Amino acid sequence: MSSYVITGASRGIGLEFVRQLSTNSENKVFALVRNKATATKLKSLARNNITILEADVTDGKALQLAAAEVSKATDNKLDYLINNAGSSTDPGLTLDQFPSPEAVEKDLVENFKSNAVSVVHSTNAFLPLLKNGSAKRVLTLGSGLGDLDLTLTWGVTSRAGYSIAKAALNLVVAKYAAQYKAEGFVFLCISPGVVDTSADATSEPSAGTVAENTSLFKATAIPPNFKGPITPEESVRLQLEVFNRWTVEETGAFVSQHGNKQWLEFVRQLSANSENKVFALVRNKATAIKLKDLARNNITILEADVTDGKALQFAAAEVSKATDNKLDYLINNAGSSTDPGLTLDQFPSPEAVEKDLVENFKSNAVSVVHSTNAFLPLLKNGSTKRVLTLGSGLGDLDLTLTWGTTSRPSYSIAKAALNLVVAKYAAQYKAEGFVFLCISPGVVDTSADATSEPSAGTVAENTSLFKAIATIPNFKGPITPEESVRLQLELLNRWTVEETGAFVSQHGNKEWI
Secondary structure, X not given: OOEEEXXXXXXXXXXXXXXXXXXXXXXXXXXXXXXXXXXHHHHHHOOOOEEEEEOOOOOHHHHHHHHHHHHHHHOOOOOEEEEOOOOOOOOOOXXXXXXXXXXXXXXXXXXXHHHHHHHHHHHHHHHHHHHHOOOOEEEEEOOHHXXXXXXXXXXXXXXXXXXXXXXXXXXXXXXXXXXXXXXXXEEEEEEOOOEOOOOOOOOOOOHHHHHHOOOOOOHHHOOOOOOOOEOHHHHHHHHHHHHHHOOHHHOOOEEEOOOOOOHHXXXXXXXXXXXOOEEEEEOOHHHOHHHHHOOOOOEEEEEOXXXXXXXHHHHHHHHHHHHOOOOOEEEEOOOOOOOOOOOOOOOOOHHHHHHHHHHHHHHHHHHHHHHHHHHHHHHHHOOOOEEEEEOOHHHOHHHHHHHOOOOXXXXXXXXXXXXXXXXXXXXXXXXXXXXXXXXXXXXEOOOOOOOOOOOHHHHHHOOOOOOOHHHOOOOOOOEOHHHHHHHHHHHHHHOOHHHOOOEEEOOOOOOOO
């Protein structure tokens, strides 16, 4: 006998999970829905081994109460958790088409909460039971729209908020996988495919979406083997086949239903050429002492908090006055990290983990949307059309799983979302000759300055960040800000339009250190 909890179980793919798993009368299936009263199709299954529980997956406290109900019925054990619930707001706009900074931030944060934070809440609520279970398996439904390569190859510019949240979700799953691999857990994120749930709401594109909405998938890029949407029955069957055969060694992966698939230094170096005009944005001019010390006539210091879209629009207006409404390069370097030293399941409450996740998401991903949108009109008139965004290797799925990086989860998840932000702009503006590039600056010794990247001390002393980093054969210690910026600028200037949207290290590949 196995026990299952399935979120978002009232319709569509979630309902199909309940239907298939409850056919074995030995299984106990707990179906979580937001509203019991409207779950008519679920109720019509009328099977004795199905228990319907009410909980909104964005409400951590409600999920804890649901977990308590499951615990009573299973002797505090759970074998499988299926995180299916999620939602998508789709205003039909690209990232730069929203009417205001507030509107784009609202859409990004709402999608992030409902698709990424919600999975943290549900996983944390049921983890104590899963630890006592025999299977220790967690399946989370992702989306191919959260894949970097798909976004760039197919030129998918729409459903940005949803896609970015799903990219962040992949790193959520990887963080849990890295943390619990040694305990025999299997965490897996699967995209269910293009599923025809035309009779129900679904987070994946319906048949009509695929057939009619060419802004979602460019018609010329639909793969030749695409035979149309599959049924929920087929999708769930394929997912369960992949899920049940997945091994602990493969934990944390993101696959289809088929199972396959620095800071002041920039200003210093760029302003060394007196022909360049450099606009340095800071949160507080009064404290930018080292920047002021450069004392170069071609540096203009502007004040704006990157989390404040309106302030960035004012800053862009100042730049426009000085440049005849043109801008050649934008370097998105600002970002921050709260590091309470906790893994995703160690926060004292659902409110605490959501606060940390959302704060990091706003300061590291939403902020880049604000700054890019503010300066895009000027960049369109510029000669180079190049945008560099500083990412982090901590936002890489493979690094997280290979190195077992369980710490700084909120920062890492936000950086994973950031990669998809960059890819969305790249897909949208490739035809106009833009180059968008996301680079991890490497392990940089910024011990004299605050930085969002690990400092020398962090790397040397914080073994919870990188396990036994000294054992990595090609790691020779942190590099200087000078070297990091030099390497990044070399990459930015040689990167081609064909390669736009990539996420790489300062070496131009996936060698993060």
